Amino acid sequence: MVIYGVGLLAACMLVGVILGDLLGQLIGVQANVGGVGIAMLLLIWVTNASRFKVLLEPPTSSGINFWSAMYIPIVIAMAAKQNVVAAVSSGWLAVIAGVAAVAVSFAMIPLLARLGRSADE
């Protein structure tokens, strides 16, 4: 059933968020520490565990796939609710940060590729 997939996804997120909150309290940060990341690792682990394979027949998995496909639309809605007016007053920051991040990342690709090749040999 589709709801099994949605429920599994929801359970993973809730457990992740709870663990993230506990982790935050543990290290004394007033924040949820990596709850979403933990939830993702949990979902990958659960969906790859053989004992849960029964749960992931097509109708069930479509409950997860739907929300995965809703990711871009949700990001668009998220963009539409941002405080852009406040951000625009320091507009160059975003451009410079974005361009610099891409330039540095592009430059690293040949370096890492060489490392990977020498490791293979």
Added chain:
Amino acid sequence: MSTVVALLEANSLVTAFVVVALILAASNWLATRIFRGQVHGSAIAITVGLLLAYWGGLVGGGSKGLADISFFSGLGVLGGAMFRDFAIVATAFGAELDALKRAGWVGAMSVVLGVILSFVVGAVVAVGFGFTDAVSISTIGAGAATYIVGPVTGTALGADSGVVALSVAAGLVKAILVMVATPLVAKRIGLDNPQSALIYGGLMGTTSGVAAGLAATDPKLVPYGAMTATFYTGVGCLLAPSLLYLAVLYLQQLF
């Protein structure tokens, strides 16, 4: 007419589905007809979303962009932290542990290194622009990773909404640039085999940027880049509000 508007406001989340669908449809049309596939439809849609948020901020005068206008209030729910995190977790479903293991340690390392590199670059730029609080610096650094890691980090750390918007904008600039620049630099950076595609996906991280960038370069490379990129946002959401934020706090105490 006023009844119709009242009904749309009463069913605000459903209205938001229609609004986002229309934005995406228009953006995909623009992407194929005007930009001829040079820019990904979702990137245009996000830009449109940010422009609408700017307009909504001017008209509504609030801090939630278009969602402050009651007709569009459903966007606040759909684009809120709950659904956003839910959808992010769902994207992990496509990732297979075995495929990542095959990618080897370089693939995994490129994801971690990519997050750290972009975070550092974004954080340095933020400091250069006069930000002094660790929360804002970390949020902008996280935004330079992807436009998801930025808001997730910002929400987790309690950053100002304007700073979150900046981090989304930085991530958006990155995503669009990756889409446009990848086919131009592919030869120079040796992006012509599965392994370099894995590294590329891990370093860039922006899923839409990587998918569109590789599709424009060599469609055969898309699954490899997308594989590592799928992990990037997760690793970013794990590292940015925790270890990387603590590193910023630590460095701040030194200076």
